[in-house]
Amino acid sequence: MLGQRLEIRQGQGLVITPQLQQAIKLLQLSNLELDAFVEAELERNPLLQREDADPGGEIEAPAAAESHDAAEMTFDEGRVQDADRTLDARSDDVYGDASPGERTSDRMEDVGTGEAQIGLNDWSRAGSGGGLPDGEGREQPDSREATLWEHLQAQASQAAFSPSDHAIALTLIDGVDEGGYLRGELAEIADRLGIPLERVEAVLAVCHGFEPTGVMARSVPECLKLQLIERNRFDPAMACLLDNLDLLAKRDLSALRKACGVDAEDMAEMIAELKALTPRPGAGFGGEPAQTVIPDVHVRADPAGGWKVELNSDTLPRLIMDKRYHGVVAAGSRSDVEKTFVAECAAQASWLVKSLDQRARTILKVSSEIVRQQDAFLAFGVEFLRPLNLKTVADAIGMHESTVSRVTSNKYVSTPRGVFELKFFFTAAIQSSDGGATHSAEAVRHRIKAMIDGEGRDGDVLSDDRIVEILKETGIDIARRTVAKYREALRIPSSVERKRMLRTG
Numbered sequence: 001m002l003g004q005r006l007e008i009r010q011g012q013g014l015v016i017t018p019q020l021q022q023a024i025k026l027l028q029l030s031n032l033e034l035d036a037f038v039e040a041e042l043e044r045n046p047l048l049q050r051e052d053a054d055p056g057g058e059i060e061a062p063a064a065a066e067s068h069d070a071a072e073m074t075f076d077e078g079r080v081q082d083a084d085r086t087l088d089a090r091s092d093d094v095y096g097d098a099s100p101g102e103r104t105s106d107r108m109e110d111v112g113t114g115e116a117q118i119g120l121n122d123w124s125r126a127g128s129g130g131g132l133p134d135g136e137g138r139e140q141p142d143s144r145e146a147t148l149w150e151h152l153q154a155q156a157s158q159a160a161f162s163p164s165d166h167a168i169a170l171t172l173i174d175g176v177d178e179g180g181y182l183r184g185e186l187a188e189i190a191d192r193l194g195i196p197l198e199r200v201e202a203v204l205a206v207c208h209g210f211e212p213t214g215v216m217a218r219s220v221p222e223c224l225k226l227q228l229i230e231r232n233r234f235d236p237a238m239a240c241l242l243d244n245l246d247l248l249a250k251r252d253l254s255a256l257r258k259a260c261g262v263d264a265e266d267m268a269e270m271i272a273e274l275k276a277l278t279p280r281p282g283a284g285f286g287g288e289p290a291q292t293v294i295p296d297v298h299v300r301a302d303p304a305g306g307w308k309v310e311l312n313s314d315t316l317p318r319l320i321m322d323k324r325y326h327g328v329v330a331a332g333s334r335s336d337v338e339k340t341f342v343a344e345c346a347a348q349a350s351w352l353v354k355s356l357d358q359r360a361r362t363i364l365k366v367s368s369e370i371v372r373q374q375d376a377f378l379a380f381g382v383e384f385l386r387p388l389n390l391k392t393v394a395d396a397i398g399m400h401e402s403t404v405s406r407v408t409s410n411k412y413v414s415t416p417r418g419v420f421e422l423k424f425f426f427t428a429a430i431q432s433s434d435g436g437a438t439h440s441a442e443a444v445r446h447r448i449k450a451m452i453d454g455e456g457r458d459g460d461v462l463s464d465d466r467i468v469e470i471l472k473e474t475g476i477d478i479a480r481r482t483v484a485k486y487r488e489a490l491r492i493p494s495s496v497e498r499k500r501m502l503r504t505g
Contacts, residue, residue, distance in 0.1 A: 022351070023359075024406070028409050035317065041348075045352075047325060048320075048322075048352070049320055050317075147285055148178070151211075151285060156170060156207070161206070165203050169203050169207055172200070172203065176282065177282070178283070180214065180281040186201060186204065214277075214278060217281075223278075223279060224274065228277070237262055238273075241256070241260055241274070250500065251501060252500065294312070294412070296412055297309060298312055298414045299371055307371050319349075319352060320353065321350055326346055362399075365399075366397065366422070367422065370388070370422060373393065374388065378415055386440055388426050388427060390404045408422035408423045444486065448487060455498070461495045461502070463495040464494075471483075
């Protein structure tokens with residue numbers, strides 16, 4: 001029978017609150033991205049100030065923020081400072097299966113509406129800007145050099161394209177990389193735009209006439225071909241040379257001469273002409289300036305032994321909430337709109353200050369464990385890099401693996417051996433042939449490179465099979481195909497090519 005009835009059920013559900021979403025976002029930002037985010041919040045929230053500014057009254061800041069400049073961990077003494085676990089305890093499960101912005105919009109209706117929540121529903125867009133609209137109330141001079149994409153878009157606007165063909169050209173330009181090459185399949189673009197492939201090819205043919213010559217090519221041979229055509233130097237012999245660039249890379253000139261049907265003198269001239277071309281036509285244009293890597297963490301030797309891990313205070317935004325100013329504007333608020341705005345700013349400012357402090361503590365905690373795990377690398381070099389994964393670090397410090405993953409993304413550590421991204425220290429394990437301790441894949445790659453660098457010029461070149469034998473003699477159990485993979489990743493030619501280079505070098 002069908003009927004109606006009322007039931008009460010109790011269950012557990014996970015809700016990503018706006019505050020937690022913000023904390024997750026802050027955790028994975030690089031120091032440059034974090035600085036931009038903080039600047040936007042300072043512009044948007046009148047109650048926030050940098051700590052070096054004098055608010056002229058009482059301020060609110062977390063106690064730990066006072067010690068960030070001297071924050072450090074000395075892992076060998078067993079005094080790893082235990083960070084506040086509030087963020088990780090509330091978000092471990094969230095980090096495991098959600099990233100910032102995921103599964104939030106369909107849960108927002110479940111978020112409480114108490115005073116602490118007032119106005120925080122905009123945190124999902126935090127960092128996208130704030131304050132005055134673009135161009136309003138401030139000048140924005142644009143004196144930078146035009147980028148490659150802007151240069152191509154300007155030429156597309158001047159070309160005799162129909163409106164639809166102009167849209168196709170802009171879509172193709174969006175697929176151009178920094179070197180000037182068109183990435184992506186034309187068939188996929190045609191399917192996405194719902195047009196015949198021939199039409200996309202026709203528009204691309206026009207774009208191949210844009211400056212710089214060779215731009216929007218889909219391969220190096222095509223890029224060089226476009227430049228040779230402009231110089232009126234593209235003939236059957238040159239076409240054959242472009243089809244056999246692999247022989248040129250191997251320096252197999254005899255096979256190359258035979259394929260092109262030319263003598264040694266002509267071959268030398270053809271190669272000289274290729275050298276005068278530009279394999280990366282887009283490299284000469286402006287773009288986003290290269291940013292200098294600023295380490296988030298410093299590692300230095302402890303005079304008492306071991307290593308000290310310290311946060312880089314230059315990358316830590318130090319924010320405070322001016323409680324005196326808050327009291328003044330709160331007392332002067334008359335309408336409900338004004339009171340709501342002040343309450344929103346206060347709640348946002350307080351949470352942001354605490355979130356930044358928690359972010360710093362978490363970075364310090366994760367970095368210290370990584371240093372503890374990889375102390376042999378710091379002391380003796382890359383050959384002593386231990387196998388390490390996210391789970392090992394997460395279990396050691398009581399955090400979720402994805403929390404560690406977010407902390408190590410776009411974060412850098414300065415050590416006596418150089419500046420490394422934290423993810424550098426996570427490397428796969430290679431089994432030992434004697435059943436002993438495993439070896440780091442990075443250390444094995446370094447050893448392979450050192451063996452090849454030590455080859456003499458008397459033709460004594462190590463084959464991949466010989467490298468496998470030598471490594472097994474030292475207790476590293478590795479397959480020949482793995483050696484070949486590592487060698488290719490290091491951009492080291494095969495033994496046959498190395499022998500030819502030694503003879504012609």
